[in-house]
Amino acid sequence: MFFRQLATKEATLSYLFGCGSCHVAVVVDPVLGDEDWFLEEAKKQDVNITHVIDTHVHADHYSGARALAERSGALYCLHESNAGRVNFEFEALRDKQHIVIGNVVVQVLHTPGHTLDSLCLTVTDKRRTNAPWFVLTGDTMFVGAIGRPDLAGKEREMAGQLFDSLHERLLTLPSELELYPGHTSGSVCGAGISGKPASTIGFEKRWNPMLSLDRDAFIEALTGEIPPRPAEMERMVAANLGN
Numbered sequence: 001m002f003f004r005q006l007a008t009k010e011a012t013l014s015y016l017f018g019c020g021s022c023h024v025a026v027v028v029d030p031v032l033g034d035e036d037w038f039l040e041e042a043k044k045q046d047v048n049i050t051h052v053i054d055t056h057v058h059a060d061h062y063s064g065a066r067a068l069a070e071r072s073g074a075l076y077c078l079h080e081s082n083a084g085r086v087n088f089e090f091e092a093l094r095d096k097q098h099i100v101i102g103n104v105v106v107q108v109l110h111t112p113g114h115t116l117d118s119l120c121l122t123v124t125d126k127r128r129t130n131a132p133w134f135v136l137t138g139d140t141m142f143v144g145a146i147g148r149p150d151l152a153g154k155e156r157e158m159a160g161q162l163f164d165s166l167h168e169r170l171l172t173l174p175s176e177l178e179l180y181p182g183h184t185s186g187s188v189c190g191a192g193i194s195g196k197p198a199s200t201i202g203f204e205k206r207w208n209p210m211l212s213l214d215r216d217a218f219i220e221a222l223t224g225e226i227p228p229r230p231a232e233m234e235r236m237v238a239a240n241l242g243n
């Protein structure tokens with residue numbers, strides 16, 4: 001398999017990976033304006049982009065996913081809970097669904113908390129083994145930090161959901177899994193995010209300060225330090241919903 005991580009605007013990390021031998025690839029969380037980069041990289045790798053996935057409807061940047069999906073003829077994928085919420089057609093992803101990209105298999109994990117529709121994606125390279133090799137954690141979990149509960153007015157409830165998603169879904173993954181988040185330091189999507197763009201489940205389990213807290217302490221800590229809301233947030237959400 002091949003794998004590219006793009007560090008782009010708003011301290012966002014986007015991903016392009018796939019199967020060179022079957023000439024297919026997937027893009028995760030592209031930012032608007034970066035479409036040419038993805039199309040050029042795909043051309044260099046001699047792959048067709050078949051799926052463009054947003055890990056959630058973003059509130060801190062304009063998503064480039066729909067534009068890129070249109071230009072590359074790929075499916076634009078979001079969690080199924082967005083049906084009726086967004087003003088465009090999309091491929092609805094379900095929890096535990098597998099997306100086959102040649103010899104690469106992406107499995108969808110629904111991990112609500114940062115937002116209700118948040119997804120994490122485990123990725124397996126079947127040429128190596130049938131066990132997942134890495135996980136894209138979107139804004140659910142960062143290196144050294146955790147996503148902010150984004151739903152205004154429901155922060156405590158969402159923080160509780162985030163705790164459950166982390167402990168029941170992400171931290172039960174094998175510790176050797178590499179972890180690739182949706183942001184590095186400088187993002188308003190979480191407090192105390194590291195500048196390092198990758199980690200492992202095991203290292204975060206041991207050293208991420210938010211992961212050693214019990215549920216009540218976690219909710220207190222997370223809702224006590226919510227960073228300021230992104231500038232232009234309403235406009236960005238409206239654009240990303242297709243309004």
Ligand SMILES: [Fe+2]
Pocket residue numbers: 056057058059060114139189
């Ligand atoms: Fe986000």
